[in-house]
Amino acid sequence: MATLFRRKSWWYLQWWEGGRQRRQACHTQDHRVAEEQLSDLRRRLRFGESDPTDYPTDLSHFAREFLRAQEEKRSADHVRNQRRQVESFLEAVPLELAKVRMHHVERWLRKLGRRLSPRSVNQARGTIRLLFRQAQKRGLVRDNPADLVDRLPEDRIESGVLSRAEFDRAIELAHGTPYLVPLALGALAGLRRGEICALRWEDVDLDRGELLVRRGKGPRGRQDRYVPIGRRLAGILSEADRHSVFAAAHRINRKRWGSWTPSGLTHGIRDFGRSIRLPQLNGPQILRRSFGSWLVAAGQSLVEVSRMMGHSSVVVTERHYIRFAPGHRGMIDEL
Numbered sequence: 628m629a630t631l632f633r634r635k636s637w638w639y640l641q642w643w644e645g646g647r648q649r650r651q652a653c654h655t656q657d658h659r660v661a662e663e664q665l666s667d668l669r670r671r672l673r674f675g676e677s678d679p680t681d682y683p684t685d686l687s688h689f690a691r692e693f694l695r696a697q698e699e700k701r702s703a704d705h706v707r708n709q710r711r712q713v714e715s716f717l718e719a720v721p722l723e724l725a726k727v728r729m730h731h732v733e734r735w736l737r738k739l740g741r742r743l744s745p746r747s748v749n750q751a752r753g754t755i756r757l758l759f760r761q762a763q764k765r766g767l768v769r770d771n772p773a774d775l776v777d778r779l780p781e782d783r784i785e786s787g788v789l790s791r792a793e794f795d796r797a798i799e800l801a802h803g804t805p806y807l808v809p810l811a812l813g814a815l816a817g818l819r820r821g822e823i824c825a826l827r828w829e830d831v832d833l834d835r836g837e838l839l840v841r842r843g844k845g846p847r848g849r850q851d852r853y854v855p856i857g858r859r860l861a862g863i864l865s866e867a868d869r870h871s872v873f874a875a876a877h878r879i880n881r882k883r884w885g886s887w888t889p890s891g892l893t894h895g896i897r898d899f900g901r902s903i904r905l906p907q908l909n910g911p912q913i914l915r916r917s918f919g920s921w922l923v924a925a926g927q928s929l930v931e932v933s934r935m936m937g938h939s940s941v942v943v944t945e946r947h948y949i950r951f952a953p954g955h956r957g958m959i960d961e962l
Contacts (some may be wrong), residue, residue, distance in 0.1 A: 629668045631661055640668055640766075654769040663764050678685070686724045689716050689767070690820065693758050702821060704889045712751040715739070725768050727759075729775040736776060745779035752776060787907060788917040797900070797908055798863075806899045808867050809892060813914030815860040820889045820911040833861055840937065852865045852937050919944070923951040 629642035631653075638653040638661035653661045690713045697706050719735040721728055732755060740748050756773035763771055789797075796816055812818045812826065822840050830839040836856045838941040857863070887895075893910040900908030907913065915936070922932045929952075933944040 628901055629665060630674060631665050640665060642668065642672065649812055651766065653766050654768070655763065660764060664787070667765070671797045678740070686722060686727065689762060690717060690758060693761055703890065704821075708750070709754045712754045715751070717753055727768075727772050731778050732772045740779070740802050744805070745781045749778050749781065752778065787913070788920045789907065789913060791921070793905060793907070794917065797905055799902060800903045801899070804899070806896060807863060807941055809887070809896065809911065810914060811860050811863045813911045814917050815857055815863075816854045817918035818854070819910075819915060819917050819937075820892050824887045824889055824892060825910060831856075831864060833865060836861065850937075852934065854935050916947070919948045920951040923948045924953065 629640060632639055632641055636656050638655055638658065638660075640651045640653060642649055653664050655661055655664075681907070694706065694710055694713060697709055701709070716732075716735055719738065720731045722731065736748055736752055739751055743751075752773055756771060758772040759768060759773055762768045794810075795808060798807070801810050809823050812823050813820075816838065818840060820824070825841065826838070830841065833840065833856065837853045838856055840852050840854055842850050896911055896914075897909050900906060919932055919936055922935070923929065928939050929944050929948070932948065933941040936944065938944050
């Protein structure tokens with residue numbers, strides 16, 4: 628039976644194996660982290676897996692194991708970005724896992740900052756921070772070097788929305804192109820780009836006037852939700868050619884180009900916006916923001932808008948869309 632014990636504020640694992648008592652340092656003073664290591668050890672002992680102390684200490688080996696675990700939790704695009712970031716870190720820091728220090732991470736991030744935006748650098752820092760957090764839980768490192776590196780300040784720009792006239796023009800020019808259905812799903816149903824790519828025909832019920840948005844990987848879209856289908860969206864979906872632009876078992880496809888991916892959809896809509904001289908149409912997110920702003924401006928309650936958009940809380944909806952509410956200005960114009 629594996630147990631925990633404490634010595635001078637540090638936690639240790641203790642268990643019997645092969646008639647011998649074995650001990651291993653948890654390298655943490657946090658009881659919660661030590662409990663996670665204990666549960667992991669008990670699971671390995673129970674199912675007869677490899678020696679609990681035989682974790683890969685080489686950074687490249689542990690990184691491969693980390694990315695394999697991420698593939699089960701995250702979307703393909705997210706894991707692809709993480710893989711690119713981890714490979715860049717391994718190239719810049721060819722050390723053992725326990726020998727990586729704060730200045731190694733800081734120097735690598737400073738090098739990335741010469742060609743990437745602060746937001747991209749912070750995302751890379753987050754990936755390496757998550758990697759070392761997993762190493763901490765397994766007792767391979769005592770401290771997380773990425774925790775000691777400060778995030779870069781990001782310039783947050785208030786994003787705009789499309790007007791009804793701009794969207795009508797985009798929809799009119801999108802007829803006969805593979806962009807028609809994604810544009811309609813983004814602006815008339817409020818779907819995220821990953822939800823657009825994952826939608827299937829079996830989830831679209833034109834008779835009842837609703838579509839089922841299934842939960843996806845990652846922190847957003849944590850549960851299934853139903854979104855009502857308006858008359859305009861129903862007309863576009865009913866006229867869509869299911870052989871060229873369709874949502875079936877292999878997702879929304881583009882004729883000749885294969886399935887949409889979230890990043891490919893972003894670049895495609897951005898290029899389409901430039902081709903029709905509508906630069907503010909820079910991706911699926913502005914379509915989703917337009918959907919929320921139009922509903923709030925029409926007098927829809929924030930609670931209902933939050934439910935349809937799949938927000939984790941109505942507070943998120945209020946933060947982004949309260950300014951579009953009809954009575955938001957109150958009596959200021961009467962002063």
